[in-house]
Amino acid sequence: MKFKTFAMFVGPSVFLMLLFIAFPLVSVLLNSFQVTQPVFTTQEVETCSAGFLTQNCVTEVKTIPVLDENGDTVTTTEWVGFSSYANVLGGQRFVDAITSFDLGALLRIDFWRALRFTLTFTLITLPLVLGLGLAIAVVVNNATKAIKGPVIFVSLLPFIITPVIGGLSIRWLFYGDGIVTVWLEALFNTDLSIAANGWAIEFLMMFYRVWHVAPFAFVIFYAGLQTVNQDTLESAVIDGASRWERLRYVVIPHLMPLIVFITLIHLMDAYRAFEEVIAFSSESYRITLQYLTYDYLTPDDAGNRAISSASASAMLTMVGVVILLAAPLRRTWQEHRGR
């Protein structure tokens, strides 16, 4: 292909990628190194507010932002180096926790608490998603034609449901006097409070993620199973290989590239987990890195937002994803070169 033709084909997509991926990333990166803040002044203000019967007036010294002649707030932007990163990582609390080898204190800092949970969440759900997805795919593949359609449809349902709605339905089964909780209480004759236990919430969040993502793995594996070489399988049968041996030595090696692919996607998705925190209101017990960024970005009642910290937290999350993906990506690359 001539370079000009190539450029004309690729140009629009390169432009859009620059506009929608590269540019926002650079701006987040810049934001994480600078802080924009209003200029404040303190002055005496008389405030009269409504009581039930009479007005209450108080004169107090208030810190208020300075407005320019157009009525806009005057702001200053400063380069702060890595101070927002230090903020997110816990600053002095982090240093204290590290120097005294106090793991408990470290895990009380939001970032490390989020990192601990996000990593556990990602690494525990990964094998479950792969295993469950493969199991469903094998079962469906062996099912008789008549019921294949309905079985595929039912297996895909969790994947089709909007994530937060799926999370909420599981929450409603367990929280408060949820149906399942009531059954369990009757079964074991005890009083259960699921939402008062960190580990129970953590379990539900992982359960939800596996339930939601396994169908995705299933679809990919099911497609892969259609391409398994039937001759190899038949010769394996003749050689006396059991069902398990055929799966272990013929099917799984054949599906290996797909396993790596699902691993990559799942690591990326699970590390950016967010909807679980919202659906299960787990902020008190478990938060994720993505939630931490959101929390920094949410303005409080006085309108303050920690944009610089949010940017730093977002960049740290991205660095984390890259580190996690390094191993499977290297594997793919080596295979690619090997061919």
Add this chain to the structure above:
Amino acid sequence: MTFQKLALAGAVALMGSTAAHACAFENEVEIKMLSAGFEAWKAVSEAMAECGNFEAELDQEFRQKQPAAFAANPSLYQIGGVSNGTVTPLLNEGTIRPLDDLIEKYGQNLTPNQLIQIDGKTMAIAMMVNTQHLMYRSDIFEELGLEVPTTYEEVLEVAAAIEEAGVVEYPLGATMASGWNLAQDFNNMFVGYGGTFYNADSTPNVDSEAGMKALEMMKRLTEYMDPEYLVSDSTYVQQQFQQEKIAMANLWASRAGAMNDEAESAVVGRVATASAPLAEPGMPPATTLWWDGIVIAANISDEEAEAAFRVAMEGLDEEMVRANNSDAIWLVPGYRPDEMAQGAIATATATPPPPSYPSTSQMGLMHTALGSELPAFFTGDATAEEALAAVEEAYSSAAREAGLLD
């Protein structure tokens, strides 16, 4: 809080009918309002809609949209529904206008108590007061021969007696959902012990004796609550009452009407209100006073502002209050306090009275820091000292980033 966000994320839009019924004038200018979505706002926006050309967006997430929407030029809404907590960014950024000339022209029915004034300029019109106060099951108290508690020590005694009798699942309810609610619950107790949130130089001041006492008392109260209290927001507590699961709670006055809503409540006529309990004798009740009201955007034409103000006045008139008397503790003339309003009135008129929730930039940061660091204390991950130190730490770093601290 987050759950509430989800449940109410979809904004409820009420379209005004063009035909003007009970409105004194026919509104020709298109007016939009953004406010919270509780009962009182529904009542007010429906009354405003009678003037025609009016559209209200009732959204529990209004606090996050409002500053940006009002900073736009022209502003996306002419009227804003605010409280003393959420008016701060609008005042700070100068995106709402002084109302004195409009009040002179159209505000004859307003009482002086409704005017929210900053340095003599009226910036908002209050329509109702709100506060968290004691609600209790009067039938249970009568049956067990219990006195209505006036201090938190008495609350604990009464709770123990109710637990002993085993008449409800949990004696106490509380708005202690992690985040905004839990922080507000702490705020109430903290001011009840005489605490101040920050010093004159904006440095934090919650890691104090009052802070320790407040946390200790809250922890003792949780022993009588549903163990899932860290997900329990106002709606959750309201439902616990309605479904006969709890006997007492320090709950928002704006939720009192729901107790007697026959459609959803199993305890109609069996819930009474009383003043918020004292944390310590001689101190103000352990709660804060709030007002809700309207503001008019600065970035709109004077013509629009005039129309918006007239529509707002129609929404806040006697007729509206008469029709929706039990939806709030109205400040509008014509309000007749009913039985359920007694608790709020007793709270607001106590001596010394509870403080108003401070509308300052520092308080916004402090509220957020409390909401995100205190849960660790209640889950047992941190001691009270550690949690309060973490709050101060979180507040200071946020305040440095916001420019309030050096």
